[in-house]
Amino acid sequence: MAIQSISIGLVDTPLTWKTDWEWGLPLIVLIVLLHVLGLAMTREAVLRIFDRSSRRHPIVLFVIVTGTATFLATCLHAIEAMIWAIAYTVLGAIPTYRIAMLYSLNAMTSYGHTNLALEDRWHLMGAMEALNGWLLFGLTTAFLFGVIDKVRIMEQGFKRGTAQESDEGCILGGFLENDDFSPTGRPNIRFRRKWAEFAALLWKWRAAGGRNN
Numbered sequence: 001m002a003i004q005s006i007s008i009g010l011v012d013t014p015l016t017w018k019t020d021w022e023w024g025l026p027l028i029v030l031i032v033l034l035h036v037l038g039l040a041m042t043r044e045a046v047l048r049i050f051d052r053s054s055r056r057h058p059i060v061l062f063v064i065v066t067g068t069a070t071f072l073a074t075c076l077h078a079i080e081a082m083i084w085a086i087a088y089t090v091l092g093a094i095p096t097y098r099i100a101m102l103y104s105l106n107a108m109t110s111y112g113h114t115n116l117a118l119e120d121r122w123h124l125m126g127a128m129e130a131l132n133g134w135l136l137f138g139l140t141t142a143f144l145f146g147v148i149d150k151v152r153i154m155e156q157g158f159k160r161g162t163a164q165e166s167d168e169g170c171i172l173g174g175f176l177e178n179d180d181f182s183p184t185g186r187p188n189i190r191f192r193r194k195w196a197e198f199a200a201l202l203w204k205w206r207a208a209g210g211r212n213n
Contacts, residue, residue, distance in 0.1 A: 017124045024128035027087060028135070031080045035136050038076040039143045042069055046147055050154065058155040062148075069147045073140045080136060081105045084129050093122035108133035 046069055050061075084107070085100040087093075094100040094116075103116045107129040118126050 020122060020124035023087060024125050028128060028132045031083060031132055032135055035076060035080060035139055039139065042072040045072065062151045065147060065151055069144060077136060081108050091122065093118045104129065
């Protein structure tokens with residue numbers, strides 16, 4: 001008897017859920033592509049912030065960049081939940097858009113709500129939206145990690161650049177003396193020779209890998 005019930009369920013279920021698959025799978029693919037496009041646009045916005053901001057305040061840069069990326073990613077998730085809510089309303093799975101939007105956010109975040117449910121024939125779509133949410137949040141997490149790592153790399157690059165400028169200044173300072181200039185303040189022949197020696201030494205120092213070597 002139990003085997004017969006299972007067999008009937010396996011035969012009947014695909015026919016019952018056929019419409020769910022026909023709507024759910026295209027929605028998942030469409031929204032994932034939309035999400036990737038949105039993250040690419042967010043990346044461009046973050047890069048513009050990098051170009052316009054000062055590298056001398058890494059903490060401020062980190063807060064601005066991470067906050068902007070998080071805000072835009074959150075807006076992107078809200079738009080995607082709206083698309084699912086519109087689909088539920090059009091299909092008649094939920095009577096009103098307001099309730100559909102609340103259900104969509106619950107399903108996408110896997111939060112759940114005991115007082116909200118789809119019509120019986122559309123239950124699978126709710127599970128498919130939850131799967132879609134896992135995919136989207138995984139992409140967003142990877143993106144935000146990349147943004148944070150980018151800020152860290154830029155901060156390290158700025159510190160190396162500052163140290164290199166300091167080392168070059170020390171080398172130049174060691175070459176110059178007070179009598180390298182004429183009474184009028186113009187460099188004399190001795191200064192020009194030292195400058196040529198300094199340029200040669202600096203080129204060798206950079207070719208050898210700078211201060212790391």
